[in-house]
Amino acid sequence: QVQLVESGGGLVQAGGSLSLSCAASGPSFNNYSMGWFRQTPGKEREFVAAVSRSDGPTYYADSVKGRFTISRDNAKPTVTVYLQMNSLKPEDTATYYCASTIRFSASVDYSEYRYWGQGTQVTVTS
DSSP states (O other): OOEEEEEOOEEEETTOOEEEEEEEESTTGGGSOEEEEEEOTTSOOEEEEEEOTTSOOEEEOTTTTTTEEEEEEOOSSEEEEEEEEOSOOGGGOEEEEEEEESSSSOOOOGGGEEEEOOOEEEEEEO
16 A cells, blocks of 8 residues: 655754654655645645655755755665754745655656655744
8 A cells, every 4th residue: 555654844943953754655656756845825836846766866945945854764664764954944834845756867747757745844944
């Protein structure tokens, strides 16, 4: 059974840090690139960060570059993807989603992602 479960969201003051985790269980996740997206009410889901299957090349949205870091641990049977978020800003407030493609290389394209978690809320207060 394919399952992505995010954790680590919460409430933090501007300038603070949070670390999100995504546990991916099911076949072949160690072969797939994964990413994080975020969404606020009334807006489209926005790309945040992505990592290739081997914890190699990574990609970031310009809005988070230098502040967020994506990484992954391919230890079986569960692949875990992390998003370390530093220097948080109120505009980072959103529901954050973990997602997986079915390709090796990382992607910034929403349409490339096949599997999605349920989301975790991040709220940054000023």
